[in-house]
Amino acid sequence: MxxxxxxxxxxxxxxxxxxxxxxxxxxxxxxxxxxxxxxxxxxxxxxxxxxxxxxxxxxxxxxxxxxxxxxxxxxxxxxxxFGGTKLIPDDDITSEALVLQRMFSAQSIGVGDTTICSYWADYDDEDDEDYGPEDEEEDEDEDPDEEDAKEDLAEELMIWEEYLKEEGGPFIAGKEFSMADVSFFPVLAYVVWMGFQPKKAYPHLNDYYLAVRDRETVQAVWPVDWNKPCPEKDFLYLEEYLEEDEEEPKPKAKSNDKGKAKWKGKGKGKAKGKK
Amino acid sequence: MxxxxxxxxxxxxxxxxxxxxxxxxxxxxxxxxxxxxxxxxxxxxxxxxxxxxxxxxxxxxxxxxxxxxxxxxxxxxxxxxFGGTKLIPDDDITSEALVLQRMFSAQSIGVGDTTICSYWADYDDEDDEDYGPEDEEEDEDEDPDEEDAKEDLAEELMIWEEYLKEEGGPFIAGKEFSMADVSFFPVLAYVVWMGFQPKKAYPHLNDYYLAVRDRETVQAVWPVDWNKPCPEKDFLYLEEYLEEDEEEPKPKAKSNDKGKAKWKGKGKGKAKGKK
Structure with a gap:
């Protein structure tokens, strides 16, 4: 070979x-x-x-x-x-560590029992009997799991907003497009397709999304379906879930520590689950 | 730095x-x-x-x-x-691919809703009310989820037994100790600690376990607790779960495809969940 x-x-x-x-x-x-x-x-x-x-x-x-x-x-x-664009820097170990960390960390976004995507997965699987009218309407009886999931996702995405804000981007691990973007951007694009609108509360993420989406290599492989909103969900307002947490983030165990065994099969999913 | x-x-x-x-x-x-x-x-x-x-x-x-x-x-x-033992080969891309593939693949073993470790995690969290007498006793009323989980784990581990058998080992990706072993061995050791006895149905895995456990670098960091069986479970007989499947493995969806969304938040966990 x-x-x-x-x-x-x-x-x-x-x-x-x-x-x-x-x-x-x-x-x-x-x-x-x-x-x-x-x-x-x-x-x-x-x-x-x-x-x-x-x-x-x-x-x-x-x-x-x-x-x-x-x-x-x-x-x-x-x-x-292979050659081509260097996606994991090998000339500077600080940059390399950052790229690797974010490459893997991006794979934790929205994964597990407590996230919006998991909620959607469950929702699709239900007989819809527990769900009242939705879409556009503020429903006080919304599933509390869905609320938690949205809140978690809103907070996870804010971490990435902060990366761009504090470090100035334009890419997710600094000045160069890297494996961190390759890993993070499709996750972000998926969430946007599902209805997430970063414009208001996540301005850096919004600029980042638009810039990377228009990158030639990304356009070359952009899923045709993603040119129109996902038919399953119309809007995913996450901003409202941020407000109460912005001043005093509550310490919340994302990975449920069930039992003494160190190897947890649930929660944040694969690698993290096994930590 | x-x-x-x-x-x-x-x-x-x-x-x-x-x-x-x-x-x-x-x-x-x-x-x-x-x-x-x-x-x-x-x-x-x-x-x-x-x-x-x-x-x-x-x-x-x-x-x-x-x-x-x-x-x-x-x-x-x-x-x-860092220097030291080369854990991911860089002189032969076939070996490199094999090591990377198994390094990541090992992290999927026993993870997700359908595995024994997830069962244990749930079990620890319950009030024990649904569970009758256990330990040593063959209980016909065992939780069907537990049965499925054990069967899945038994089959997953058999894949690794076959790697060693067909390729001759002694390590999980060939003749050299590699990142594949670094990733796989702790998973295996954990399952053994939880009561898995590879000796009968998994002879190659048994030899592998004993050899790697005795490796100097592994002994240097071996968890003291793992020198005695896990107090939570005494025995984990997996062999019995293999018999019915050995001739005709049934095509079973391990990652539940709930809904149309491609990004699943549940099931096999992090990376795989998002495929």
């Missing part, structure tokens, strides 16, 4: 992790073939990629004979193996 | 992610200071590490002024920044 061996990306348009890998491939100027995977009806070719695994989910990167199913591993692999 | 700047590890003994970072530090021969963190009563020093974040969980790595809260990011950072 060499750098010139064929690179194939099996992906789903509108999948955050797929978009992440697509941006890496574009930034690094790698020639690659794409194959869209319908996760509900995966092709035999796709299912055969990893014969030992019961379930293979997108994205999967194939380079020559080697198959990478873990998209974060694939990001690092592409960075180490 | 330079390679000689002070390295401090804030950790919890018996935390899988902490053990992972401890092994990296030992393998790379890095001089470091450790500070034990009681996550229920974290010190002010620990809480001040990341002022923007509401919650900081262990492990956290501090190098000079820079703080890395994401342990997978910290692993890669240490690998790139």
């Amino acid at each position: 060499s750098e010139t061996a064929e690179v194939t990306l099996y992906y789903a348009p509108g999948s955050v992790a797929s978009l992440t890998l697509q941006i890496v491939l574009e930034e690094k100027g790698i020639e690659y073939t794409t194959k869209v995977v319908d996760e509900d009806k995966p092709s035999k070719e796709f299912k055969n990629l990893c014969p030992r695994e019961e379930v293979t989910s997108v994205p999967v990167l194939k380079h020559g004979d080697f198959v990478l199913q873990e998209f974060m591993a694939a990001c690092i692999y592409l960075e180490e193996t | 330079s390679e000689t700047a002070e390295v401090t590890l804030y950790y919890a003994p018996g935390s899988v992610a902490s053990l992972t970072l401890q092994i990296v530090l030992e393998e790379k021969g890095i001089e470091y200071t450790t500070k034990v963190v009681d996550e229920d009563k974290p010190s002010k020093e620990f809480k001040n590490l990341c002022p923007r974040e509401e919650v900081t969980s262990v492990p956290v790595l501090k190098h000079g002024d820079f703080v890395l809260q994401e342990f997978m990011a910290a692993c890669i950072y240490l690998e790139e920044t």
Whole structure:
């Protein structure tokens, strides 16, 4: 296998992790073939990629004979193996640490039982019986879990707003576009697509979103569906959830410490869950 | 900041992610200071590490002024920044891809709603009212979620048994001890501590466990508590969950596809959840 061996990306348009890998491939100027995977009806070719695994989910990167199913591993692999834009700095360890930290940290946004996306996932799965009229209407009887989820997401995103504000950006880990942006931007773009409007309370995030969205490499792989709002939700007002917390943030355990075992299978999700 | 700047590890003994970072530090021969963190009563020093974040969980790595809260990011950072044992090969891209793939893949084992560790976490949190007598006794009325969780874990671990069997080991990504072992071994050791007995159905995993446990760098950081079985569970027989599946593995969706949104906040946890 060499750098010139064929690179194939099996992906789903509108999948955050797929978009992440697509941006890496574009930034690094790698020639690659794409194959869209319908996760509900995966092709035999796709299912055969990893014969030992019961379930293979997108994205999967194939380079020559080697198959990478873990998209974060694939990001690092592409960075180490190919030229093009340097996405993880290797000439300054402070910058490198910052990029790596934010690259991984971005993957924690909105993940777990306490987030809006999890709420949406649950919501879609319910028979809708507990839910009254919604959309546009301030409903006093809103699900408290949904409220908590929105509040958490509002606060998580404010951390990223502060990064841009305090450090001056224009990118999420400084002056250069990096793997931190590759990891963070698709998450932000997804939340915007779901109805988050950063303009008012998150002005730096708003500018960042608009600038990165218009980046040539990002435009090249932008999911067509994301050009119109997500049909599932119209608006996601997060600003209102910030007000009460701005002066005195309450110490809230995001990862529920259930029991004594150090390895928690729930809460903030994978890596963090196991801390 | 330079390679000689002070390295401090804030950790919890018996935390899988902490053990992972401890092994990296030992393998790379890095001089470091450790500070034990009681996550229920974290010190002010620990809480001040990341002022923007509401919650900081262990492990956290501090190098000079820079703080890395994401342990997978910290692993890669240490690998790139320090000498000592080379944990991610950079002379052969096939080996590199394999190590990265397994490094990240190991973090998916036993994570999510459908795993034994999640079951334990829930179990600890309950008032025990739904649970009859347990320990040693085969209880026909066992929680079906627990059964599914054990079956999933049994199957996940069999994938790793096959890696060792088919590729001959002795390590999880080939002939050299690598970041794949650093990531996988603490997960395996945790499950063994919780009562998993690999000897019968997982002979390669058993040999691997014994060999890596006795490795000098691992012994240097081995959690004292893990020298006796976990008091919460005595035995975790997984073999029985393999039998029915060995001939014809049923296609089972591990990550529940709830709704149309591509970004799922639940299920297999962080990174995978967002695929």
